[in-house]
Amino acid sequence: MAQEEPKKVEYETQPPAPTDEPVESPKDVTEEKTVIPPPSVDEEKPEESKSLAVVEKAPEPGPEPAEDKKSTEGSVHRDSVLARVETEKRISLIRAWEESEKSKAENKSHKKLSGITSWENSQKASVESQLKKYEEKLEKQKAEYVEKMKNKMALIHKEAEEKRAIIEAKRGEEMLKAEEMAAKYRATGTAPKKLLGCF
Numbered sequence: 001m002a003q004e005e006p007k008k009v010e011y012e013t014q015p016p017a018p019t020d021e022p023v024e025s026p027k028d029v030t031e032e033k034t035v036i037p038p039p040s041v042d043e044e045k046p047e048e049s050k051s052l053a054v055v056e057k058a059p060e061p062g063p064e065p066a067e068d069k070k071s072t073e074g075s076v077h078r079d080s081v082l083a084r085v086e087t088e089k090r091i092s093l094i095r096a097w098e099e100s101e102k103s104k105a106e107n108k109s110h111k112k113l114s115g116i117t118s119w120e121n122s123q124k125a126s127v128e129s130q131l132k133k134y135e136e137k138l139e140k141q142k143a144e145y146v147e148k149m150k151n152k153m154a155l156i157h158k159e160a161e162e163k164r165a166i167i168e169a170k171r172g173e174e175m176l177k178a179e180e181m182a183a184k185y186r187a188t189g190t191a192p193k194k195l196l197g198c199f
Contacts, residue, residue, distance in 0.1 A: 185192055 181192070
């Protein structure tokens with residue numbers, strides 16, 4: 001609320017005449033508020049030779065200071081409420097931003113983890129297929145090697161049988177020859193020239 005500005009009092013020749021009503025000295029407005037009634041028309045012109053005296057009008061006590069207090073309290077209260085609302089708004093924006101960033105980070109890491117899992121699965125499948133190929137190759141080589149070894153063993157057995165047959169045949173020939181020579185020596189009555197080492 002705007003307060004009235006104090007008016008300047010100008011004196012022409014003499015100071016103003018004292019009025020019937022006592023003028024109180026200004027006191028602290030908060031201590032005691034007094035109202036000086038405005039001078040009446042009769043009092044303004046007591047004499048022609050005297051100049052007009054203008055008395056400052058003190059602000060009217062009553063609802064205005066209470067309204068000022070209420071308005072300042074209301075203004076302070078409104079400012080604190082607005083500041084609180086602004087703070088809550090800022091905090092909620094920060095919280096929303098934080099949740100958004102966390103969600104983005106979570107989605108990003110989940111996407112990367114699923115990518116790593118799919119990469120791992122494809123690499124494992126590739127290695128397993130290579131392992132199966134090697135196992136099949138090794139099984140094939142093993143079968144071929146086993147076949148070769150079996151064939152080799154059969155060949156060795158066959159050669160051994162042939163050698164045994166040759167030795168048996170030679171033994172049979174030598175036995176026949178020995179029997180024939182013994183019969184010849186018996187028939188002639190002569191002794192063999194070669195004697196055994198035991199005689």
